[in-house]
Amino acid sequence: MRKLMPFARPAIPNVLIAMVMALAASIVSLAIPQVLQRLVDGPLSTGDPSAVPGAVALVAVLGAVEAGLYALRRTYIIGPATGVETRMRRALYAKLQDLPVAFHDRWPSGQLLSRSMSDLSLIRRFIAFGVVYLVVNVITIGIGVVVLLVLNPLLAVIFTVCSIPLWINGFRFEQRYNVVARRSQDQAGDLATLVEESVHGIRVLKAFGRGRTALEQFANRAEELRGTEIEKSRAVAGIWLWLLLVPDVAFALCLLAGVWQASLGNMTVGALVAFFATATVLRFPLESIGFLLSMLFDTRAAVDRLSEVFDSENTVHDPEHPKHLTEARGRLTFEGVRFGYPDTGPDARPLLDGVDLAIEPGETMALVGLTGSGKTTMVELAGRLYDVTGGAVKLDGVDIRDLTRQELRTHIAMAFEDATLFSASVRDNVLLGRPDAGEEALVEALEIAQASFVYDLPEGLDTRIGEEGLSLSGGQRQRLALARAVAANPAVLVLDDPLSALDVDTEALVEAALRRVLTRTTALIVAHRPSTVQLADRVALIEEGRILDVGTHTELLARSDRYRFVISSFDERPQPDRAEVRA
Structure with a gap:
């Protein structure tokens, strides 16, 4: 009580x-x-x-x-x-x-x-x-x-x-x-988790014919619960x-x-x-x-x-005496940033170990590296989804921990590789970060993301997207997620490989439209394709939690053997999404 x-x-x-x-x-x-x-x-x-x-x-x-x-x-x-x-x-x-x-x-x-x-x-x-x-x-x-x-x-x-x-x-x-x-x-609660995972992963279970295995796991958990209820x-x-x-x-x-x-x-x-x-x-x-x-x-x-x-402690909280940015210019800097996830052991090497990187206002910086090098972690730190364990991430010279989370996230918008949509209308999903935006901003964001397919949906922009947007193809979901980030009109746009599910032709159209947006905003883009790298003014090569080199794509190709190796590992083969092509 x-x-x-x-x-x-x-x-x-x-x-x-x-x-x-x-x-x-x-x-x-x-x-x-x-x-x-x-x-x-x-x-x-x-x-x-x-x-x-x-x-x-x-x-x-x-x-x-x-x-x-x-x-x-x-x-x-x-x-x-x-x-x-x-x-x-x-x-x-x-x-x-x-x-x-x-x-x-x-x-x-x-x-x-x-x-x-x-x-x-x-x-x-x-x-x-x-x-x-x-x-x-x-x-x-x-x-x-x-x-x-x-x-x-x-x-x-x-x-x-x-x-x-x-x-x-x-x-x-x-x-x-x-x-x-x-x-x-x-x-x-465990049984509810298993049901939720099975429902969300029903395509995978059906594709690999593992429905019976999932049923056996469910039956075992249900039997455990039944035994406890009998007790x-x-x-x-x-x-x-x-x-x-x-x-x-x-x-x-x-x-x-x-x-x-x-x-x-x-x-x-x-x-x-x-x-x-x-x-x-x-x-x-x-x-x-x-x-x-x-x-x-x-x-x-x-x-x-x-x-x-x-009673769970919130380690990412607003400062007691927050600072304010009346008008963010968009200079994003990483200064001696160190970070390790909480569940790693105390003797484990930090995922980011002294990252120094400066992105000037209006500049587009591509972040490249092999899997596990810390690229996604860097962009998550920029949006303060996690707090650094050492060093600082600054926006226009202000430590982002000195800003309220609400203010920070009006200045920085993010689009992730795994595009998450909500059970709401297309309009509400795209304007999630800026609900008071007008029709013009909505139309422009959809145009830049090459998401005109929404007008062909049964109720157009008012069509309600199903749970997690699974009724759409992967490319369609990514384009709506990109439109959501663009519609927020942020000072800094953070994109974590947002074009991975697009076919080559659509990707080219999106990149051409993105160039217009990137002229008026600072951007940090995690890239896994050479074509995405070419959107950037400069490229940062990250490996084992450190920035090895920064320069233009041409400069790095000329002077860095490691950069050439990473770029050559990118898959250049066209991988069109069949559902996307039909759309």
């Missing part, structure tokens, strides 16, 4: 009122046996039927009041409880958006999905029902025991003593169920054994003792009827302890799982 308090605080008044309503309903239900006692000891024992209709009417009224209070409780609490769930879901999504890429590299998406859906639903149900009745039923049991003591102390002691095994086994249940509940929720059910069944057995044993012992007491004249028949009616009212609160405890422990595991996300 302490961890939930920041989100649940607005709902506390409603929860307390709901508790009062539920408690009032319980007290009303405990009042009915008192009416029955007076009915049995009064008109039924004397043979006077005149008072019976009034007693029956009173019982009916009390029953109606009890039902009305239960209905009011549900009506009063459901809105605030869903409000808590909504606030937590928004906060979780905002946290996931705020956390650095390094966090998402470590966490499976299925685990995050299960936390944002099933765990939050558990918390909502606990606030709307579990916490209310956990408190109310404990109070009801306490009041009921007092009523039983007033009716007959001996029977009350017998009933109370018989409940001791419930508390002992409840403690054992807590220790066992809490561990199993957490394991079950983690396994459900949970056994734990719940164990506590329910005591919850059902103990009250019955207590009823039997109290019945024997009650009949004996009545035969001795120590209690009236009406008191005996009232005692058992009260004990019957207490039966649900006693039996509910089982599922309320299981709900409590499920919720505690859910809160712990969510806390793992909320």
Whole structure:
């Protein structure tokens, strides 16, 4: 509850009122046996039927009041409880958006999905029902025991003593169920991850005929989850054994003792009827302890799982006193930049080990190197998807860590080799980085990216792209991603091999259009084709995390054996995308 308090605080008044309503309903239900006692000891024992209709009417009224209070409780609490769930879901999504890429590299998406859906639903149900009745039923049991003591102390002691095994086994249940509940929720998250990967990779699974293998993996994970759920059910069944057995044993012992007491004249028949009616009212609160405890422990595991996300440290954060660039010129510099991914060992060599590179305003710099040399890492550092572990990346002389992330990303736009699109319209995808841009900027960006195919889609620019844009070809997705970066109109344009999925003819058209854009913006381009290199004013050769040489393409060809080797390793053969050609 302490961890939930920041989100649940607005709902506390409603929860307390709901508790009062539920408690009032319980007290009303405990009042009915008192009416029955007076009915049995009064008109039924004397043979006077005149008072019976009034007693029956009173019982009916009390029953109606009890039902009305239960209905009011549900009506009063459901809105605030869903409000808590909504606030937590928004906060979780905002946290996931705020956390650095390094966090998402470590966490499976299925685990995050299960936390944002099933765990939050558990918390909502606990606030709307579990916490209310956990408190109310404990109070009801306490009041009921007092009523039983007033009716007959001996029977009350017998009933109370018989409940001791419930508390002992409840403690054992807590220790066992809490561990199993957490394991079950983690396994459900792993299963969700496997389903998501299989759905996203369905083309690969079908292409390689590995559907049966994927099914076997899923079945094994599902079987593990099934075993855990069975273990949970056994734990719940164990506590329910005591919850059902103990009250019955207590009823039997109290019945024997009650009949004996009545035969001795120590209690009236009406008191005996009232005692058992009260004990019957207490039966649900006693039996509910089982599922309320299981709900409590499920919720505690859910809160712990969510806390793992909320408590995750954001290593890429805004400065306390940010600087501002009123108008960025676009000078991008890497000064002694060092970087190693967090999951690498402390003795591992940094991926970038002292990179120095300066890109002047309006200049286009191509970055070339063999696989694993650190090219993509450099462009990710420029957009501050990661923070450098040494040195600095500067924009117009200002360390990008001294700018807010929002401001930085208005000055720098990126297009990645793996083009990611969202389930939104073409218009919304292209204008993602600059939603207030006009129609002219949108049309220009699509023209530069040679993405005129969008006008032939069923609803043109308003056509909704399917999940991740998989309904489009790879080249079409890349062109829309490039259009998105161009439409942002940044001071610095960072392109991570954005033309790899294009056929040669389309690539030539895009490069020709890009030259117009690159005359008015600074650009850093990761290149894997000589034709892309030729877009650049200068070329930087990177190897093993260091810049070996910088110069024009012609200069490097003339003086650098290593550069000639890297360029010669580029694949010059045309590799047209068949779907792209049809498009």
